[in-house]
Amino acid sequence: MPSEDVSHVAPAAQDSCRSCWLAVPGLLWLALFFLVPLVLVFAISFASRGTYGGIVWEFTWANYVDLLHPLYGKILGQSLWYATLTTAICFLLGFPLAYVIARSPARWQPVLLLLVMLPFWTNFLVRTYAWMIMLRHDGLANNLLLALGLITEPLELLYTPMAVVIGLVYGYLPFMVLPLYVAVERLDPVLVEAAWDLYASRWAVATRVVIPLTMPGIVGGCILVFIPSIGSFITPDLLGGARSMMIGNLIQHEYLVVRDWPLGSAVSFVLMAIVMAAVVLYYRQASPGDGPLEGR
């Protein structure tokens, strides 16, 4: 009888779905340990905190209203700002890198891409720690600047917003380079040559030919950098100071330090809303046919 089954080339849902149950244990696991916890966080974000830190199950908007407080607004605002700045710097560094890799000899391309990815595969804590060493008071960055005579006294580099942004760029640069590489690789070099032949200026070639034609890769790369940046915890925790907190640090603070779980849950959902918006944007621009390719 099995031979009959496979003769239906188009899988008829009913008779070929005999082994669909194989998916059940994994899906149950994800439902139990991923969806249920998220629903729990969502529910708690509408509860309130008891006098002794417990949860009082009474519906309230108070946690979300509390988030309008300038202190939280500031943390939310600077998180968005750091993530945006990180994305912009990643683009400025990543675009030339992706372009050079995509235009290098074919047998070098996998090697160069691997070199870009390799640091990404090492432990994130260790990579962040490396920057603590670089940016310390007597670290390499200060020593270098002193030796060059650019400064006369060591600067406070560590525990600043700048350190956070450097750490984020360092962590997520590969996310920018990969989609850009794919986009540049697909760009026909003949189009760029044609622009040169028609005496386009360097600026015009970049802004009117290369960038419009690689736009899907640019948007994709920017979103892929923005998502982990906005939700980061380790980088601002280790490289930032008390004044350069991000949303992730606020969540951890509310849960583990203040033990205000309802407020922490509300903050979590604001973060999740931002991330989901970015994800939707990513899939919308990635769907074929409606990319901003047609620029005429």
Add this chain to the structure above:
Amino acid sequence: MKQRSLGLNAVSLLAMLFLYGPIIVLVLYSFNAAHLSMTWRGATLKWYAALVHDEALLAATANSLLIALVSTIGATGLGGLLALGMEQMPHRRQQLLEGGLVLPLVIPEVMMGVALMLLFVTVHVPLGLTTVILGHIVFNIPLVTIMIRTRLRKLDPVLREAAADLGADSWQVCRHVTLPLLRPAIWGAVLVAFTVSLDDFLVTFFTAGPGSTTLPLKVYSMIKSGVTPEINALSALLLVVSMIGVAASLYLQRREV
């Protein structure tokens, strides 16, 4: 045009320097004999030697390996079956599930950590090795499923149909045709799941309890209590281990072709 590529090359070089500079400095300084200052006082291996005698560090390493091992086995089993089961579903449901599987990968890890912690605390499960393993399986299932599905889709359906035509039942097809063809992808998934579990900090941070400190948690608390030469040595060691892991997985992938 020459000038233009010169500028591009310069920025690329700068980007590469940016990527590798800190790592190289870290490894170099792990051999520095000076205790506190950044000045070079000659090469030494004493910081590495100190690591071997750190009991807490060894215990954390053992925990990390145990968690990575169990969660990899669990996630590979569950994720692999999920991939096989999905294959048979109607196209629309497959797409829907595929979208859902991305969710655990894009959601901020902090949020996944606190959500799991809330669940365990609510149902009064004490935090410890078990809860960490449960959590690691959650983020590893989608990784495994996606990797195995990618391979599954490249398989020629004719191979399975031929086996069925020759009278194999669906279990025999799976056992003698699909699984052997999937083997490289499964090993690749195992390697990735193991590495990701070994490196995870945030989910572990929120779901660990007393006695379940892992290597990343230990590294974190060491870093938090101040920069010491031992951390440099430990970090350099972890860097080397990760790089060997990547090399191994690339080797496996190359064999796959």
